[in-house]
Amino acid sequence: xxxxxxxxxxxxxxxxxxxxxxxxxxxxxxxxxxxxxxxxxxxxxxxxxxxxxxxxxxxxxxxxxxxxxxxxxxxxxxxxxxxxxxxxxxxxxxxxxxxxxxxxxxxxxxxxxxxxxxxxxxxxxxxx
Numbered sequence: 507x508x509x510x511x512x513x514x515x516x517x518x519x520x521x522x523x524x525x526x527x528x529x530x531x532x533x534x535x536x537x538x539x540x541x542x543x544x545x546x547x548x549x550x551x552x553x554x555x556x557x558x559x560x561x562x563x564x565x566x567x568x569x570x571x572x573x574x575x576x577x578x579x580x581x582x583x584x585x586x587x588x589x590x591x592x593x594x595x596x597x598x599x600x601x602x603x604x605x606x607x608x609x610x611x612x613x614x615x616x617x618x619x620x621x622x623x624x625x626x627x628x629x630x631x632x633x634x
Contacts, residue, residue: 541595543579544588548595549602554616556599557609566616573623576630 547570554566574592575585603612 541591544591545595547574547579548592549597550616550619551592552596552599552602553612556603557606557612558616562613566620569620569623572627576627578623578626 551567551570554570555563558566570592571589573579574589577585579592580588603609
């Protein structure tokens, strides 16, 4: 019952435009935050499959799995659990990329993400 009240209060506040203090987050919201990163990772994999060439999709998928294994997506959970979650969160490619005209910008974003992750792995390797 308490969860319903909190959810109702948050929805009402968001509709009315009232700001909720940062300390008012519920436990459920703090757990949902890592799922947002996992959902984003799943979405990127789908976008790579929809917009990229088969070779790009394969390379991106391999790098994505390496990022999950390295703990770049969620440090607080086991990589195998995160990978399973990412695989389960995949959405329809037509929801994420409405038309082929959107693909060049999406691919540019994915290539930038690849470069960022490559740099993160390099800097992590130097510290070890």
